[in-house]
Amino acid sequence: MENNTFNVAVLGAGNIGSAVVARLIDLDKGIVGLNVKKILVRDTKKARDFSKDLLTDNFDEILNDDSIDLVIEVLGGIDPGKEYIDALLKKGKAVITANKDIIADAGCDLIQTAKDNNACLYFEAAVAAGIPVLKPLIESLRGEELTKVLGIINGTSNYMLTSMEEGSSYEEALSTAQELGYAEPDPTNDVEGIDAKYKAVILSLLCFGVSPSSDELFTDGISGITKEDFEWAARLGKTIKLVAQIDNKNGFNARVHPVLINNKHPLAAIRGALNAVVVEGDNINQLVFSGPGAGSEPTASAIIGDVLSACHQLSSEQTNWYPLREFEGEMKSFEDVESSMFIRLSVNDEPGVLAKISGTFGENNVSIESVIQEGRGDKAELVLVTHEAPEKDIKNSIDQISALDSVTTVTSTLRVYV
């Protein structure tokens, strides 16, 4: 790729777009010759760090410029980015996007469009920003049958959980995350697991050839987690992480929810705004990729890596896509997934209460691994951990138990990573 120079356009000039443009301009010409030709912005008159001559507010100027080889989409949101990417690929241009929403929504179709038009489509930055993990998954590990993928793929919620592990309340953790710019004024997408869900859809597609729909992918966030949950986690030698878990052993299921996870598990060591992806298979056993999960510089690094891949492909006029995996096997619905559940109950401290509760679990074929009773009188608290059992049976048990007279409140329920 030494002798070619490629013309590049960038769609969007926010934090990430600006970082990308700066890196493109500084890139060592010994690696690849690049020429930033156009930057799509809303307002061409606003003062920016780069020449006004590069700016346009008209997408068609980029789409119809045959000299542009490669386009980087960093607009954010699904529209109009999705239509732009589709149109660019149909023109045979290489496209790089950091946009998880678009790839989760339409990745499979866009990959097919890229193939049909012998065009490149790369999106390393869409999952776990600065960690080069999608390329190893798509290419290096394409010959492996994977059994499980686990990820801490939302930096904001991991930052907050780490603060809570260190003693903050949920509210304190959220407000610090907002002050530091990790969390948005409306934090819903991060704290309710929605951002992680999009990324889990992308990992499902790349690792197993499945694009689960929103309904199929059970999602629960961290807004219900309390300091007391962390105190209990510590007593059990565990911590709490928001984990995307994708299994393909005895059926495929992908889900995002908080888990109690052993302190010795590699994900327990992922602190602050870091991300990590754990990949398991019979031959590779367990691989862990970790690094910065957010921020404009790490995201720009992932985009630059993709730019180099794309230039490598462009110089050979080669189809870039490793064949996507074809899903073989059965989908498993979330209610059939087997979970181990940690349950805290406020109970009336009276004879027979444990017998009633354990009887209810027994009737639902859920067996109990451990029970701890704390306090007496109306402050009595019962903490149970179940063995693995189908989610539907655990749910029925909890519903029935919460209706018992002797149970005041089901204070918290948390899945235990086994």
Place this chain on the structure above:
Amino acid sequence: MENNTFNVAVLGAGNIGSAVVARLIDLDKGIVGLNVKKILVRDTKKARDFSKDLLTDNFDEILNDDSIDLVIEVLGGIDPGKEYIDALLKKGKAVITANKDIIADAGCDLIQTAKDNNACLYFEAAVAAGIPVLKPLIESLRGEELTKVLGIINGTSNYMLTSMEEGSSYEEALSTAQELGYAEPDPTNDVEGIDAKYKAVILSLLCFGVSPSSDELFTDGISGITKEDFEWAARLGKTIKLVAQIDNKNGFNARVHPVLINNKHPLAAIRGALNAVVVEGDNINQLVFSGPGAGSEPTASAIIGDVLSACHQLSSEQTNWYPLREFEGEMKSFEDVESSMFIRLSVNDEPGVLAKISGTFGENNVSIESVIQEGRGDKAELVLVTHEAPEKDIKNSIDQISALDSVTTVTSTLRVYV
């Protein structure tokens, strides 16, 4: 790459070679069409798991077979593998090797030979076996200026250090490692850091464009580490790891030696026969790749990943090599590297001993971070940790201190990862 079928030869049919052949035969044809055509063995009559028709003991039958597109070298040792690889590349064949000795010895030349002949050369399995880390380093991170690479890249010594952390003596840890097949009957290469040194040379080349010579790469192993060192490590909130460290900030230096490392550092969590590579740079901050560092199945996985990359390249008749990094900067000799040193001394418990010792450090411009005295009388032990100072000054200090009348023995010296 869907419509091509590639003919493959394998040089060597030991544990890894056999695993590779089995995986090639089983590989999903939807990924790529592969046909195992020849396997080079010493003894064509020995019973094996695959057809005798594939076997040959004559390398020229493979070299001169124009239908063979891709050759996998898993012979072990430098000779005759190096000459074989060179000859195959000159015929334009794609070559994949797991052989760290060859790549450490001649990687730079062989990469040039591959380029000159528009041939592929891949060696993912040569460092950290099953972890796909070289491809991300060569490709995804090629646009990054890296500042540091750290690695636990010898599984045997890490297995032994983990056993010692759990209470074994060095001898017990070694004999268990030998029983489990992790360590050879002669464990020198693993325990003295020589295997890690070869891998550090490869990482230096790929990450910084430098191939340090054997003399330039300071190497020390783990055979001097004792249970007592681990007890001290635990008191300091640290553990001991054999680490390859490559720095390119204020001068380039690569070295392999044991370090006292904080329990919160990601490498402290790498236990047993696992490997890990930590990569640092201003934009990416810190990335960690971890997974199985040895074993025929993980090694075969890395080789299969390379086979897919090679087929991808072959189908485009494209130069495969990202331009190697060109070293810019200065080499720093080990004696100028700044280290913090943990030093245990047996001393005569008499007035003025600490003044003499600290005076000696002071004369050499080495300042002391902490001192702990343990025991009294002839069991008195002094444990010092120095601030960072040039290796040569620390060495002079220790030489002079060990000559003092009041110092009985320098029991151990260990560098502290800062």
